[in-house]
Amino acid sequence: MQDIFSLKGKTAWVTGAAYGIGYAIAKAYAEAGAKIVFNCSRQETVDRGLAAYEKDGIEAKGYVCDVTDEKEVAKLVDTITEETGPVDILVNNAGIIRRIPMTEMEAEEFKRVIDVDLIGPFIASKAVIPSMIERGGGKIINVCSMMSELGRETVSAYASAKGGLKMLTRNIASEYGKYNIQCNGIGPGYIATEQTAPLRERQPDGSRHPFDSFIIAKTPAERWGTPEDLMGPALFLASPASDFVNGHILYVDGGILAYIGKQP
Numbered sequence: 001m002q003d004i005f006s007l008k009g010k011t012a013w014v015t016g017a018a019y020g021i022g023y024a025i026a027k028a029y030a031e032a033g034a035k036i037v038f039n040c041s042r043q044e045t046v047d048r049g050l051a052a053y054e055k056d057g058i059e060a061k062g063y064v065c066d067v068t069d070e071k072e073v074a075k076l077v078d079t080i081t082e083e084t085g086p087v088d089i090l091v092n093n094a095g096i097i098r099r100i101p102m103t104e105m106e107a108e109e110f111k112r113v114i115d116v117d118l119i120g121p122f123i124a125s126k127a128v129i130p131s132m133i134e135r136g137g138g139k140i141i142n143v144c145s146m147m148s149e150l151g152r153e154t155v156s157a158y159a160s161a162k163g164g165l166k167m168l169t170r171n172i173a174s175e176y177g178k179y180n181i182q183c184n185g186i187g188p189g190y191i192a193t194e195q196t197a198p199l200r201e202r203q204p205d206g207s208r209h210p211f212d213s214f215i216i217a218k219t220p221a222e223r224w225g226t227p228e229d230l231m232g233p234a235l236f237l238a239s240p241a242s243d244f245v246n247g248h249i250l251y252v253d254g255g256i257l258a259y260i261g262k263q264p
């Protein structure tokens, strides 16, 4: 059984994997035998990631590359192929969020979120699919969200992008499944990371942020998730164990999407 979860000898490219969810996913893949490559848009984030991998005893290569720049991404894929090997596993993890009421949001801000969270995964996937086809298959995992299914105040751009990413996932599966490419999504629930830190900030009197209490009441597990909660599910989607799973979104949310929420 261990073999079907092994990534021995595989090259895994996890975008934005300097910390948080992407880092935990890359760490799981390294522990399963994969060679890790990641990119971020800024050198300081890449350096932060490299230091974290080194501390954990993981050999990882990090590059500066903005996932919205098609030419840069194509160049990065060539570099990864030369320096590490052709990409067997791509995780589209890099993402941004802007929490702004829709009527106060500039179209340019909306577009940037769509660019990073939806067009970025399109560009990165497009850059690796031809070589996956040539080599007989591959795995693409898109990091979706609760907002692939649900809306809420202030996240119109993010929800539009993550809803779109769910459908890009299904379309890649539909279009390239015949080449033994599996494209699935992983949908984290509310995970305690830097991205969600403002939603968990303590109030001046030391009590929980109202959004923090709201999430606890909305989650049957009665807690926020951790990046480590994503490790097993993300490994499943990258390994031979999921070779007949395609176009699926695996929500890792402590049960949020199944639950109406605790009665006040």
Ligand code: NAP
Binding pocket: 015, 016, 017, 018, 019, 020, 021, 022, 039, 040, 041, 042, 043, 045, 046, 065, 066, 067, 068, 092, 093, 094, 095, 096, 116, 143, 144, 145, 146, 187, 188, 189, 190, 191, 192, 193, 194, 195, 196
């Ligand atoms: P995060 O704070 O969203 O960090 C994302 C990483 O992406 C950073 O390393 C960042 O580095 C990189 N990045 C951002 N824009 C980029 C670009 N244009 N090109 C290349 N890299 C870029 O981390 P996270 O909270 O762990 O989230 C990771 C993913 O999970 C995101 O897609 C997020 O939407 C999704 N997610 C998060 C939660 C949660 O509760 N935290 C829940 C569901 C889904 P640079 O700043 O240097 O570019």
Ligand code: GCO
Binding pocket: 097, 099, 144, 145, 146, 147, 152, 155, 158, 187, 188, 189, 190, 195, 196
């Ligand atoms: C928000 C959150 C979410 C989460 C996550 C949920 O403001 O509602 O930041 O968007 O980060 O994506 O799955």
